[in-house]
Amino acid sequence: MSADTRSPFGSRTPVYAFVGNPNCGKSTLFNALTGLKQKVGNYPGVTVEKKIGETYSQHGHPIKIIDLPGAYSLAARSPDEAVLRDVLLGRRADTPQPDRIVCILDASNLERNLYLVHQILDLGRPVILVLNMMDLAAKAGLEIRVARLEKELGIPVVPCEAANGKGIVELRLAMSRADLPLAKHAWEIPIPIAPAVSELAASLQENDGKAPLSARAEALLLLTDQDTVRVMGSKPLHPRTSEIFRSWQKRWEGEGTDWAGSLVSSRYDAITHLCSRIVERKANVGPSVSDRIDQVVTHPLYGWLSLTAIMTLLFLSIFTFAEAPMNLIDDQTSALANWIKASVAAGDLRSLLTDGVIAGVGGVVKFLPQILILFFFVGLLESTGYMARAAFIMDRLMSRVGLNGRSFIPLLSSYACAIPGIMATRTIEDQKDRLTTILIAPLMSCSARLPVYLLLIAALLPNDHFSVWGKVGLMILMYALGTFGAFGFAWLFKRTLLKGEPPLMIMELPPYRLPRLRDIAFHMVERAWMFLKNAGTVILAISIVLWFLSAYPKAHDGATPAQQLEQSFAGRAGHALEPVIKPIGFDWEIGIGLIGSFVAREVFVSTMGVVFNTEASDDNTVPLRKAMANAKWPDGRPLFTPLVCLTLMIFYVFAMQCMSTLAVVKRETNSWRWPLFQTVYMTGTAWVVCFIVYQTGRTLGF
Amino acid sequence: MPALKLSELTIGVQAIVREFPKQGSAFLRLREMGLMPGTTITLIRTAPLGDPLEIKVRGYNLTLRKSEAEHILVEATAKA
Numbered sequence: 001m002s003a004d005t006r007s008p009f010g011s012r013t014p015v016y017a018f019v020g021n022p023n024c025g026k027s028t029l030f031n032a033l034t035g036l037k038q039k040v041g042n043y044p045g046v047t048v049e050k051k052i053g054e055t056y057s058q059h060g061h062p063i064k065i066i067d068l069p070g071a072y073s074l075a076a077r078s079p080d081e082a083v084l085r086d087v088l089l090g091r092r093a094d095t096p097q098p099d100r101i102v103c104i105l106d107a108s109n110l111e112r113n114l115y116l117v118h119q120i121l122d123l124g125r126p127v128i129l130v131l132n133m134m135d136l137a138a139k140a141g142l143e144i145r146v147a148r149l150e151k152e153l154g155i156p157v158v159p160c161e162a163a164n165g166k167g168i169v170e171l172r173l174a175m176s177r178a179d180l181p182l183a184k185h186a187w188e189i190p191i192p193i194a195p196a197v198s199e200l201a202a203s204l205q206e207n208d209g210k211a212p213l214s215a216r217a218e219a220l221l222l223l224t225d226q227d228t229v230r231v232m233g234s235k236p237l238h239p240r241t242s243e244i245f246r247s248w249q250k251r252w253e254g255e256g257t258d259w260a261g262s263l264v265s266s267r268y269d270a271i272t273h274l275c276s277r278i279v280e281r282k283a284n285v286g287p288s289v290s291d292r293i294d295q296v297v298t299h300p301l302y303g304w305l306s307l308t309a310i311m312t313l314l315f316l317s318i319f320t321f322a323e324a325p326m327n328l329i330d331d332q333t334s335a336l337a338n339w340i341k342a343s344v345a346a347g348d349l350r351s352l353l354t355d356g357v358i359a360g361v362g363g364v365v366k367f368l369p370q371i372l373i374l375f376f377f378v379g380l381l382e383s384t385g386y387m388a389r390a391a392f393i394m395d396r397l398m399s400r401v402g403l404n405g406r407s408f409i410p411l412l413s414s415y416a417c418a419i420p421g422i423m424a425t426r427t428i429e430d431q432k433d434r435l436t437t438i439l440i441a442p443l444m445s446c447s448a449r450l451p452v453y454l455l456l457i458a459a460l461l462p463n464d465h466f467s468v469w470g471k472v473g474l475m476i477l478m479y480a481l482g483t484f485g486a487f488g489f490a491w492l493f494k495r496t497l498l499k500g501e502p503p504l505m506i507m508e509l510p511p512y513r514l515p516r517l518r519d520i521a522f523h524m525v526e527r528a529w530m531f532l533k534n535a536g537t538v539i540l541a542i543s544i545v546l547w548f549l550s551a552y553p554k555a556h557d558g559a560t561p562a563q564q565l566e567q568s569f570a571g572r573a574g575h576a577l578e579p580v581i582k583p584i585g586f587d588w589e590i591g592i593g594l595i596g597s598f599v600a601r602e603v604f605v606s607t608m609g610v611v612f613n614t615e616a617s618d619d620n621t622v623p624l625r626k627a628m629a630n631a632k633w634p635d636g637r638p639l640f641t642p643l644v645c646l647t648l649m650i651f652y653v654f655a656m657q658c659m660s661t662l663a664v665v666k667r668e669t670n671s672w673r674w675p676l677f678q679t680v681y682m683t684g685t686a687w688v689v690c691f692i693v694y695q696t697g698r699t700l701g702f
Numbered sequence: 703m704p705a706l707k708l709s710e711l712t713i714g715v716q717a718i719v720r721e722f723p724k725q726g727s728a729f730l731r732l733r734e735m736g737l738m739p740g741t742t743i744t745l746i747r748t749a750p751l752g753d754p755l756e757i758k759v760r761g762y763n764l765t766l767r768k769s770e771a772e773h774i775l776v777e778a779t780a781k782a
Binding site: 072073075077108109110111112115140224258260261264265268294298299300301303304392393395396397399405501502504505506507508509510 | 722724727728729730731732733734735736738739746747749750751752753754756760761762763764765766767769770
């Protein structure tokens with residue numbers, strides 16, 4: 001080959017942007033090219049995932065690839081799309097403007113995929129087109145003349161099947177080209193709008209300092225930009241430019257010109273014209289596999305059955321497969337604690353390590369297997385396309401409280417653990433819907449509450465007196481309370497705090513695809529790492545603080561752990577808390593348990609074990625239950641009356657007591673404001689509901 | 703054939719969009735997704751609870767709620 005091997009970028013590493021609609025196979029292609037050389041983070045100021053990877057050109061020069069979020073249009077409607085627009089236009093200070101753009105298209109769905117391409121070609125930057133999923137297009141009876149498309153547009157077009165590893169070499173070859181031609185991209189801007197576009201472009205160039213080529217693109221964007229999402233990095237317009245824009249808008253309104261609509265239409269006219277020359281539709285191929293699956297999966301009866309079956313399977317696997325690794329983690333952490341106990345002299349350091357760091361971090365890491373399994377399932381549902389069907393089926397129900405179907409899977413995941421649920425809310429486009437979902441997710445009874453419920457139900461209904469149905473009924477009541485509470489608050493938030501545009505359900509139902517385990521594994525590891533990294537520091541810090549609170553000040557020598565705890569800061573805090581929690585039937589001992597639960601709710605069981613001086617574990621709570629049955633108020637009344645047990649359970653349903661969740665909410669909302677609000681509203685609700693239940697119960701003589 | 707609302711179209715029937723609202727960000731987004739006057743669509747199904755609708759447009763499947771579909775007028779062309 002006599003190709004020019006010098007890089008046109010000199011010694012600088014060229015930056016490529018990967019751009020495409022959702023479901024076009026962009027991530028698969030990105031993973032195939034970059035392998036493990038990826039960095040995942042957030043764009044500063046927004047919760048949009050920033051993915052940068054590295055690969056090599058055919059000549060061995062390094063290439064940087066930014067995997068931009070999937071989008072349908074540059075006229076941003078979500079933060080994802082705003083980031084895409086701003087990076088491509090070089091508006092973000094934190095990300096270099098890409099030198100070249102690789103547009104990935106789903107070849108079986110060319111027209112709609114070309115819409116974004118059409119907008120991107122306006123930018124006047126070098127573009128490579130990748131026609132992915134050529135095999136699926138062929139199966140759908142479409143024949144695409146790649147050479148013709150290349151000729152029509154004047155830019156490289158690479159046919160590809162990323163899922164089968166085909167076309168990757170050719171793409172790398174195209175990306176390695178020293179020179180890339182600019183597209184032949186002449187399209188007719190509708191006549192009533194054209195003068196406005198030139199006038200705006202001139203003003204953008206002159207007053208806003210835009211480059212000549214991108215000024216026209218920016219002017220066009222301005223006309224369809226819905227301006228609902230202003231993300232950091234977009235500067236406000238120069239007054240002169242916005243004045244020109246306003247006067248045109250006024251004129252068009254007077255004439256009845258639909259400027260945005262006719263712009264979109266003229267783009268689609270150009271695309272339809274192009275497609276008529278490059279796509280040939282072979283004889284009709286009848287209903288596709290996807291159509292046939294959907295006939296069952298979205299059927300009025302079988303649809304519900306399959307949804308129930310899939311969700312049951314999900315929960316069964318979480319509880320079945322998570323158990324062994326959870327026990328293993330438990331064993332390992334206690335082995336580690338024992339080892340430290342054996343090798344470090346008794347004292348504060350040993351206690352800090354074993355009772356603080358290991359107990360605290362171990363208590364959270366224990367949930368990692370569950371979290372991983374949930375990520376796996378969420379990834380599986382997403383990559384096969386079932387996620388969109390679940391949203392489609394559930395939309396009507398979710399709309400009752402002002403949400404849409406996309407909130408369903410995140411909320412459902414929260415029954416196992418709110419953390420993956422909250423992290424899965426990124427698929428919700430509307431920011432207010434997303435925030436509402438995050439705020440209510442921890443109200444779903446998660447698995448860390450289960451040991452608490454079990455202990456209290458056992459204390460409330462001792463074995464020999466009550467049937468198993470009473471216990472099951474109580475358990476169902478707790479789950480129902482959390483669920484109804486969550487939907488009630490969603491309804492409230494969507495009407496008050498997070499009131500927004502009327503909710504929409506404009507969503508693509510992508511064809512079903514076989515899951516790519518490699519991509520799901522990538523996703524799982526990425527998420528788990530993100531959780532450990534972000535929550536880890538908070539968890540470590542709070543564990544140490546909580547340890548300190550229960551270890552200091554020191555009691556006299558020879559004090560029992562219970563005595564030590566009582567006179568520690570935590571014990572004093574429990575006492576100080578008593579006036580607040582006495583109206584809901586709790587004493588200072590329960591108060592300590594509530595404080596300890598902040599590590600994770602299940603810690604309540606072991607804290608109570610220390611408070612009542614018994615050896616308690618999740619598996620054997622009999623000694624603890626006996627101790628609880630004997631616990632009394634100073635005046636001799638029993639502490640854990642059935643009413644108090646019930647009230648305490650209700651408290652656990654509503655109160656926000658999980659530092660890992662708070663750390664994740666902080667990360668996903670980019671501020672401490674929302675986690676703080678969540679703590680206040682949830683714990684406040686818990687107190688109010690408990691107060692009503694306890695006082696009513698007392699009045700009725702329980 | 704007379705124009706009728708997209709929300710009133712019979713399942714499985716193909717139709718051409720005749721009138722499409724000019725205002726509103728939902729309708730601009732639907733346009734960007736390829737739905738506009740002159741586009742051929744097929745109503746595939748409604749969700750089990752009757753809302754939202756699933757239509758085939760430009761070779762792919764799209765959902766929208768009845769509250770939007772009510773404002774889109776279509777003309778039925780043929781049974782699919």
